[in-house]
Amino acid sequence: MSLRRQLLLWLGLSFCLLWTIAAAWLYSDLRQQMRTTLDQRLAASARMVAGLVAQLPADAWRQAGEPILSIPQSAGVACQINSPTGQVLMRTHGEFDGQLDMPAPGFSDRLIDGQPWRLFTYVQNGLHITTADRLAERVTLQRNVIVVAVVPFVVALLGSLLVLWLGLRRGLRPLERLRRELSRRAPDTLTPIEVEHAPSELRPAIDTLNRLLVRTGEALTREQRFTSDAAHELRTPLTAIKTHVQLASRLEPARAGQALADAQAGIARLQRTLEQLLLLARVEADETAFDRVPVACSIVVDAALADLPDAARICTDDGSAGSLTIAAPQGLATAALRNLLENALRHSPATDSIELAIDATPEQVVFSVRDRGDWPAERDTADLTRRFWRGACGRGPDSGSGLGLTIVAAIATRMGGELVFEPRANGGLVALLSLPRVSDRPYS
Template identity: 60%
Template sequence: MSLRRRLLITLVASLCLLWFAASAWMLFDLDRRVRDTLDQRLVASAHMVAGLLSQVPESTWQQTVGPQLSSPPGAGVACQIRSMRGDVLLRTRGDLASVLNRAPPGFSERSRNGQRWRLYTEFDHGLVITVADRVDERRHLQWGIVLAAAVPFVLALLGSLIAVWWSISRGLAPLERLRRELARRNPETLVPIVVESAPAELQPAIATLNHLLDRTAQALTREQRFTSDAAHELRTPLTAIKTHVQLAARADGQRARQALVDAEAGIARLQHTLEQLLLLARIENDQSDRPVSTAAVSDVIAAALADLGEQTRVQVGPFDAAAEVVAPLALTAGALRNLLENACRHTPAGQPITLDVERRGRNIVFIVRDRGDWPADVDPDVLIPRFARQGTGRAQGGSGLGLAIAAAVAERFGGGLVLQARPGGGLQTELSLLATDTDQRRRAD
């Protein structure tokens, strides 16, 4: 069921229920008040007759020999005056003698020829005064009053229902415009959605949808970039491996064995490139809001050195073993290992590589210093983009993804990567990550 139909059914049913309940209460109250008013009219008529009779001398009643008729039989009201002995002195309608005679004091009802009469009897100055009116005329008057009240009531209800339908249609118009905008869109169109005159209640939904489209566009861009990068980087190693295997199949002896060794080295480089590509894709695609695990600095350094082929060249300076960073251990260790591998690859044999850990404000900074082949007067930021291969000799063996992965890890977890050329040659690479709140409180204490 559509939202419009659900709202219409709910509001119309609620309005009808409330209006009908109000009308039932109004009719009940109106009927009671009309009945009381007509009864008060009977009482007032009896009092009026009594007031008139009080001005008539008693000798007049002694001269009255019988009831006097003064109204036609078709009238809906009647009045009778009799003495305490039961003698009828005056009566407006002679055909109602059976109704008006011997009526009890106060209000009562009697029937004659299928017509019901309501009577009121009062004793005053030794006389019995009885007034009456026909019940069906009372009902006719009551229904006239009800009809006069019901017509505007029904018109107001119909007007309210029309106003509800118009208000809902107008209020849901932005949703309809949003639906049409989404319906006519190409699936590949991920630009933000714009709905003119969108109400305040709909703007958060549109903003959330645009944020989702933006994240989808970013994810699609990352997937396309990963596919392009993989195709670009894997084509050359695969071609080289194929060439070495074909050469080994055709050659004999030492040439065949060397070709297989070269093919194995190509496979190792291909495996390393694939691992780096998958790690970079994992980092870029992990944009969830779930809680991030923490890692101790000592564990990060130990894991990075354990996977490093030339760990003996790395000189680790003193650091706070209890310090922790807000990032997963595997990703942090992988980023640091890439920095160390890059330094080992660019630094000549025999030259040491230093690793220091410093605390700067809310961040923990891993500092890798080398004496590689990077000149002191060239900006090293050109090394950060993926597949950037700068340098000579040993530097050509990399995949060009190590620094890009480190930068992506730092950006994902609120840190950064800074490269600085060192005087005399080489690089100083700084990987900063957020420290945990526990570590910050411990240092503050």
């Protein structure tokens, strides 16, 4: 069942139930009020007759003739006056002989000729004055009042249901516009959704959906970029490996060994490229996938140096590293520092050393990597973090994947840090990697 029908059903039933309860309450109160009003009228009639009787002379009853008036029974009202001895002095209906006699004052109900009547007796100076109403007349009056009240009630109820239906139709119109907007979209359309005159209750849902579309678009962009990068970078190594294997199968054993060695080198480079691609895709994914457990800088440095074959060329100045802690996953921090050191080793002469220093600010820990490599002092460093950019190294066997510094920049950005390069005066680079610090003492 649609939301509109559910709302219409539940609200319509609620309206009908509440209006019915209100009508029953109103009818009960109206019936009681009418009974009280008619009883008061009956009592007022008796008192009025008593007032008229009090104005008659004392011998008026002896001079009166027949005490029975010829009022038809269909009039629905009756009156009788009795003397203190019980003698009927005046009666409006002759056929009511003895049926209007009431020894005690007050109200009572009585069947007269098979019809219910309401009687009231008033005593004044010994005279018993009894007035009566036929209850059928009261029932007819109540029925007429109910009919008059029910018609506006039914009209108001039907009008309320109509207004409810129109209000629901108008109120749910933004949902219908949202449905049409979504149904018209192509599967690859991820632009934000705009619904005109959207109510405040629907706006959070639209904003959430738009944020989901943005995240989905970013995820698709990352997947497409990863697919494109993988296809671009893996084609050449795979072709080279295939060529070396084919040569090894055709050449004599002495030369086949060299072809197999070249194939193994290509496999190692391919493996490294795949690892870098996967790490970059992971870094660019949702940051909630990373566990930001604080880690000591000394642990990061030791792990990064352990993965480098030329770690002996790195001179470390980490006197304060033991007391510094960063708010970043150990694996990502280690990968970022290792890539910086590996890049510096690759672009520096084999006889030169690399300087690694660790400094701190109140908010950041700065890893400084200094080399005397082949980077000119006057050259701009903007291209260093571009994907697959290798500069003057080209695509030689030691050129790397062209993703190392891109990964470092992505890790720094994701962790809330920064990667900055500064050319050195006589050639080489200073790479400054900043990561968030976990402070162990307050700063003044």
